[in-house]
């Protein structure tokens with residue numbers, strides 16, 4: 123494989139290229155059903171009978187998969203020896219007492235029932251000179267000690283629910299004679315929370331971007347904007363990343379798992395077969411940050427469609443009698459091509475943000491959903507607005523601009539050595555007079571209107587909550603003929619950080635020194651309480667077939683819902 127050297131013409135024949143294990147749990151619910159149980163409860167490290175007083179009805183608890191790396195050894199905790207008792211938040215400690223007397227000598231054994239057997243581990247907590255630790259799952263016990271203090275079982279899981287693995291994990295605690303004759307059996311039920319994608323309306327903690335020579339200036343300009351929005355910029359800079367693999371959005375999907383109090387960020391490892399996917403996964407793995415891989419690289423035939431710019435989640439919505447309190451996942455499909463089926467299957471098995479809403483992106487060259495829709499918050503009315511690109515509005519605005527200030531320029535100032543005449547920068551009048559280009563806008567508007575209807579129907583979005591953003595599209599018979607790319611900068615593909623919408627600078631024509639395309643966005647968002655912050659991304663992102671959203675990613679907190 124010479125993947126390192128390969129490149130994908132990403133736009134107009136130009137050589138731009140797009141180019142750890144991970145899990146989640148929701149509520150761990152400890153229940154004791156049994157042949158002979160006295161009590162079971164999630165434990166703190168200072169265990170005593172008093173701690174258990176009044177816990178006949180244990181508080182529901184959620185166990186988050188132990189796929190982060192608390193001790194920084196580069197290995198997900200669940201794949202390594204257990205850490206010292208009490209030092210790993212994802213190791214659930216369950217305190218049990220046998221119901222009945224034990225003989226002089228007995229053993230205790232913990233077992234994970236199917237279908238979680240291969241995806242969870244159980245240990246018995248034992249004293250050691252260095253303090254309590256989790257030992258083998260079967261140990262001899264001192265009956266007098268057990269009677270007094272019970273036994274603590276450590277349970278951790280290695281993955282999230284799946285289609286053949288419901289969220290409930292059954293742990294059996296078996297007291298036996300040393301000959302293996304059963305004495306008492308306790309069943310403890312735990313529950314694994316779902317893996318959740320983060321809606322963009324949730325506040326960002328960190329923003330990720332790739333730094334190469336090509337993106338250096340963009341990264342420099344992005345930093346103060348991210349910091350002004352109260353987030354931190356995480357720069358991914360690694361010599362193994364090819365110069366043009368600047369598509370941070372596509373290399374990873376960052377979500378989270380929570381037990382209602384604690385939160386672990388969990389990233390889905392990219393399926394692009396490119397260096398950045400693994401570089402980021404390795405860099406991100408750490409305390410309270412796990413990585414999961416669902417699906418594998420499917421080869422060039424799945425180019426772009428499997429990339430995570432093609433996987434997004436709506437804000438919380440109610441639609442068709444269903445409350446999507448964590449939003450609904452959507453992804454793009456291009457005829458028989460669609461986002462990786464294993465990724466979709468995994469997300470739907472979480473039972474939280476599915477079923478996936480498929481959007482038709484067959485009319486786009488790249489075909490990512492983040493080219494067709496995005497969201498901003500609103501302090502007025504519905505707490506969000508849905509933004510979609512509109513060629514119709516673009517033409518209307520450009521015609522008006524040409525009337526008000528003839529001689530305007532599209533993609534103003536974007537021309538570079540080597541560009542063909544009119545390839546990027548071109549007079550507005552010429553574009554408006556280009557019959558083929560104008561016909562294309564009508565065709566694309568029809569496609570976008572259909573996507574918009576799907577979104578509105580399936581997510582319950584009112585007409586008044588849709589905002590059209592002016593964008594022209596175009597195609598090139600030498601590059602995926604019949605599919606379209608953004609001719610002007612696609613301002614839907616921006617980065618939302620709280621109330622700041624970092625919009626790709628459209629470089630639109632000027633009227634009275636004001637960019638009319640940018641002004642259209644400001645006019646629509648600012649009355650909602652959104653700050654519109656333009657950032658130039660023409661080079662290298664727009665030229666490469668994407669914009670700011672494609673070039674960034676974000677780790678977000680979860681707002682209370």
Ligand SMILES: [Ca+2]
Nearest residue numbers: 192199210212
């Ligand atoms: Ca851990």
Ligand SMILES: [Ca+2]
Nearest residue numbers: 430431433434
């Ligand atoms: Ca995404």
